[in-house]
Amino acid sequence: MANLNTQSIQAQTFDAIVIGSGISGGWAAKELTEKGLKTLVLERGRDVQHISGYPTTNMNPWEFEHRGQIPLEVMKENPIVGKCYAFREDAQHFFVKDKEHPYVQEKPFDWIRGYQVGGKSLLWARHTQRWSDFDFEGPARDGFAVDWPIRYKDVAPWYSYVEKFAGISGNKDGLATLPDGEFLPPFELSCVENYFKETVSSQYKDRHVIIARCAHITEPQPVHIAQGRGKCQNRVLCQRGCPFGGYFSSNSSTLPWAAKTGKLTLRPDSVVHSVIFDEKKGKAKGVRVIDAHTKQLTEYYARIIFVNAAALNTNLILLNSTSKRFPNGLGNDNGLLGKFVAFHNYRARVSAEYDGFADKTTDGRRPTGGYIPRFRNVFKQETGFLRGYAAGLSASRGNDQKRDGIGASLKENLLHPTLGTWRVGSHMMGETIPKETNLVSLDKSQKDAWGIPLLKVKVDYDENDEQMTRDYIEQLSDMFARAGFTNITSTDSKQAPGLDIHEMGGVRMGKDPKTSLLNEWNQLHLCKNVFVTDGACMTSTSTQNPSLTYMALTARAADYAVKELKKGNV
Numbered sequence: 001m002a003n004l005n006t007q008s009i010q011a012q013t014f015d016a017i018v019i020g021s022g023i024s025g026g027w028a029a030k031e032l033t034e035k036g037l038k039t040l041v042l043e044r045g046r047d048v049q050h051i052s053g054y055p056t057t058n059m060n061p062w063e064f065e066h067r068g069q070i071p072l073e074v075m076k077e078n079p080i081v082g083k084c085y086a087f088r089e090d091a092q093h094f095f096v097k098d099k100e101h102p103y104v105q106e107k108p109f110d111w112i113r114g115y116q117v118g119g120k121s122l123l124w125a126r127h128t129q130r131w132s133d134f135d136f137e138g139p140a141r142d143g144f145a146v147d148w149p150i151r152y153k154d155v156a157p158w159y160s161y162v163e164k165f166a167g168i169s170g171n172k173d174g175l176a177t178l179p180d181g182e183f184l185p186p187f188e189l190s191c192v193e194n195y196f197k198e199t200v201s202s203q204y205k206d207r208h209v210i211i212a213r214c215a216h217i218t219e220p221q222p223v224h225i226a227q228g229r230g231k232c233q234n235r236v237l238c239q240r241g242c243p244f245g246g247y248f249s250s251n252s253s254t255l256p257w258a259a260k261t262g263k264l265t266l267r268p269d270s271v272v273h274s275v276i277f278d279e280k281k282g283k284a285k286g287v288r289v290i291d292a293h294t295k296q297l298t299e300y301y302a303r304i305i306f307v308n309a310a311a312l313n314t315n316l317i318l319l320n321s322t323s324k325r326f327p328n329g330l331g332n333d334n335g336l337l338g339k340f341v342a343f344h345n346y347r348a349r350v351s352a353e354y355d356g357f358a359d360k361t362t363d364g365r366r367p368t369g370g371y372i373p374r375f376r377n378v379f380k381q382e383t384g385f386l387r388g389y390a391a392g393l394s395a396s397r398g399n400d401q402k403r404d405g406i407g408a409s410l411k412e413n414l415l416h417p418t419l420g421t422w423r424v425g426s427h428m429m430g431e432t433i434p435k436e437t438n439l440v441s442l443d444k445s446q447k448d449a450w451g452i453p454l455l456k457v458k459v460d461y462d463e464n465d466e467q468m469t470r471d472y473i474e475q476l477s478d479m480f481a482r483a484g485f486t487n488i489t490s491t492d493s494k495q496a497p498g499l500d501i502h503e504m505g506g507v508r509m510g511k512d513p514k515t516s517l518l519n520e521w522n523q524l525h526l527c528k529n530v531f532v533t534d535g536a537c538m539t540s541t542s543t544q545n546p547s548l549t550y551m552a553l554t555a556r557a558a559d560y561a562v563k564e565l566k567k568g569n570v
């Protein structure tokens with residue numbers, strides 16, 4: 001019997017455990033296995049294999065029972081996820097349904113989640129802009145949050161490292177606010193976007209319009225071919241899962257790469273309950289896992305643990321990892337775990353029309369759009385609000401198709417659509433300020449179907465966000481007017497936080513264990529063999545999309561963790 005136990009403990013023991021198989025967990029798996037560590041990836045959701053796991057990827061529009069729409073009753077059952085633009089008939093199976101995974105909204109918060117192998121890497125819009133020193137130095141300059149323990153130069157080589165492997169398209173624009181990367185050829189701006197770019201450069205010294213950088217392979221390199229991935233075909237059906245591996249996802253890229261090393265064990269349907277702290281050794285020894293179906297509890301053991309369950313779930317797991325030494329959650333002596341959560345302000349849009357270029361239109365599709373990098377409060381504080389916003393931009397032309405007439409005349413009208421006016425759209429991407437009062441905690445009485453406390457979310461906008469939203473509307477309207485665009489309209493959706501899908505913080509990095517949870521290597525100050533490299537680690541939020549930074553920080557931390565392991569320091 002004793003022998004049997006030893007054997008089962010051995011079977012449950014690895015060099016490293018990674019919690020979560022999404023964008024950041026996939027990178028942790030790749031790096032740790034490549035460096036020779038026998039690695040267990042625990043994923044609460046079902047397995048999704050690259051290609052065979054994408055049931056809708058090759059379906060024609062008429063093959064969908066509801067022609068792509070979500071039926072009303074499903075919308076009613078899913079008031080939260082139903083608000084996400086990508087929750088459509090072709091991709092709904094990759095989203096968490098509201099009823100199955102409840103949480104407590106102390107304030108309205110639309111928490112959009114993907115629980116499966118690959119996580120939200122199957123759903124993301126693939127925008128990958130590097131952060132700059134204006135972002136990493138922001139808190140030190142404004143004093144609105146704790147100083148980052150790192151700067152752009154610390155992450156730059158790791159940005160390059162992950163960009164080359166993932167495949168990022170973009171143009172080298174030479175902008176201080178948006179450092180250039182290792183780019184594959186860029187997609188193109190449309191003629192109206194290009195015209196707007198020229199107008200903006202001629203009228204403003206510090207404002208720019210560029211093609212957004214995105215995780216699509218426009219010219220496969222040997223490293224992409226070795227992954228079995230090919231060129232993006234511009235189908236723009238990415239949210240169904242791409243059979244060509246045209247965009248970066250964990251499923252098509254990092255996870256199969258990790259599997260090829262022979263060092264990976266991937267365990268789907270494994271809900272991590274908590275990290276186990278070994279009181280004698282003063283470090284973590286493993287994790288408690290509940291089988292998603294049988295609800296059976298198992299323990300797995302390892303020398304290092306990477307927590308990559310996506311920002312808020314990582315907070316949940318650490319808050320739930322209580323022990324005699326850490327009664328308030330792992331590494332949480334300062335009581336800051338779960339606090340200083342922040343997000344992005346995506347509330348406002350400005351739209352317009354343009355009468356020019358009447359003889360031109362766009363050709364084909366494009367899986368990305370234009371981008372206006374942050375221009376507010378960059379070199380000096382010039383507004384009443386702190387920090388700034390970037391904006392997405394697109395200008396395209398639809399068809400005006402008459403649908404009246406009957407018989408031959410109807411057919412005639414349908415067959416001869418005319419080009420509509422150019423429509424220009426922009427949406428804001430604002431930085432929000434991490435505050436102690438924006439926090440997540442565990443509900444004391446309510447539990448989920450696996451006996452884990454429900455997460456309580458209390459996160460809100462503030463006056464800074466209101467001012468920033470007004471400024472975005474004013475500035476973009478003004479920029480559009482200067483370009484001669486007409487019918488300029490703006491909307492403030494007043495959507496709840498969360499729908500931006502860029503929640504961050506709660507386990508922030510910092511220099512001082514008194515004011516932060518993680519050090520400059522994403523290592524818990526007080527439990528050195530636990531690393532947090534997803535959005536939970538972010539000290540501030542920048543205006544840029546965050547996932548590329550999670551990838552770079554993960555690769556950097558994994559490199560450090562393995563070196564420390566070899567030195568016997570963790």
Ligand SMILES: Cc1cc2nc3c(=O)[nH]c(=O)nc-3n(C[C@H](O)[C@H](O)[C@H](O)COP(=O)(O)OP(=O)(O)OC[C@H]3O[C@@H](n4cnc5c(N)ncnc54)[C@H](O)[C@@H]3O)c2cc1C
Pocket residue numbers: 019020021022023024025026042043044045084086112114115116117118119120121123124125126127128270271272273308309310311313317501502534535545546547548550
């Ligand atoms: C529609 C949409 C568009 C987006 N567009 C962009 C974009 O353009 N650019 C950008 O940078 N970001 C974008 N994002 C955000 C991006 O998807 C996330 O930032 C990114 O996926 C986060 O990576 P992650 O590894 O932290 O989490 P995820 O990719 O969500 O992976 C976390 C994994 O952990 C698993 N997990 C959670 N809890 C547990 C547990 N207890 N036990 C075991 N496993 C667990 C989950 O099931 C999941 O698979 C978008 C997201 C969505 C939904």
Ligand code: SF4
Pocket residue numbers: 216231232233234235236237238239241242243244245246247367
């Ligand atoms: S646009 Fe590119 S990445 Fe997206 S589905 Fe098409 S081929 Fe794949």
